[in-house]
Amino acid sequence: MAASGDGSVTGGTVPLARGEGLAAWRQIADGLSADIEAGRIAAGAQLPTEAALAARFGVNRHTVRRALAVLAGRGMVRATQGRGTFVEAPPLAYPIGRRTRFSEIVSRAGREAWGDLVAAAAVPADPGTAEALGLAPGAPVLELLTIHRADGTPLSTARTCLPLPRFSGFERAYAARGSLTRAYAEYGVGDYTRLSTRIGARAAAADEAARLEIAPGRVLIVLASVNVDGAGTRIQATRSLFAADRVELVVEG
Known part of the structure; x- marks a missing residue:
């Protein structure tokens, strides 16, 4: 062939x-x-x-x-x-550091980046999300379910929570821009940095596999991260699931 x-x-x-x-x-x-x-x-x-x-x-x-x-x-x-x-394309080198930007990482590799909004809802913060964002349990947050692509191939799917009412309507900005960074700019957040990242791994459930276009049971890299704005305020708690054979994580000092 x-x-x-x-x-x-x-x-x-x-x-x-x-x-x-x-x-x-x-x-x-x-x-x-x-x-x-x-x-x-x-x-x-x-x-x-x-x-x-x-x-x-x-x-x-x-x-x-x-x-x-x-x-x-x-x-x-x-x-x-x-x-x-x-x-499949070769694994994408994906740096994890203080300024981790999906769109920038994918673009630097010469590939086109885009994020799809799958669902959005205002929900009460569960205990883990509340702790990550420095909120009281049950405080309102905006929950986004997204898929992140490079040249149309899904690299990751994520659950992202943002505090309300500060980010009310953020889902519309994200859906239009296809990027958290570009959507944040509409809310006056010109820059943000990574406060913490926790890395794990597990097998993909059926719904996760469907979003990533992989077989159920394939290995996922799990990243639980918290981002802060320029004033040090916690603005984002995300749990990202990466198809393990599509990325190569690079932890920066």
Whole structure:
């Protein structure tokens, strides 16, 4: 296989070995894996449809689907509903320091950054959120559920809480700007810094996996962070879930 000029994958492939004890789906997965690792299929390239691959290898679509599931489990491809299956890009170096900005980090890597607002609601602060923001338990906060993308690929999904009434209507600014930093500017917050970051890991639940376009059970990096404004006031408590094989955290001194 080879990548065409538009990023899709074209061309023939090596016929499957029959009657040698190696399952067809395994041969397909190993062959595609070898092509990806050797660069014959480029990062970001779109694989042919299941039907096209089935015809090429002389197998049924179920066999192809199983092979692609194996590659997705290895973090080599990403299936996007309604768009197709794409080769994953190399992990993005993601610095964690006093000024951690998703948009800046992604842009410096030469990729396009954007944040999608999934949901927003005013809710009473749970004890953990209240402590992080220096509020009384039950104080009103604005809760945002977001997805953060690089060139359309979801890198992370997050639950962010902001104190009310200071940030009333912030969800509209975020939805329009696709960035916390740009939305903060509309509220007079010209700069903000990281007060604390806690890093953990766990498996992805089904709803989290769906937002990140990964298989349930894949490893997530969990970042719990608190940001303060220029006056040192706590303005943001976020719990971010990163697809572990899409980023490489770099902790700065």
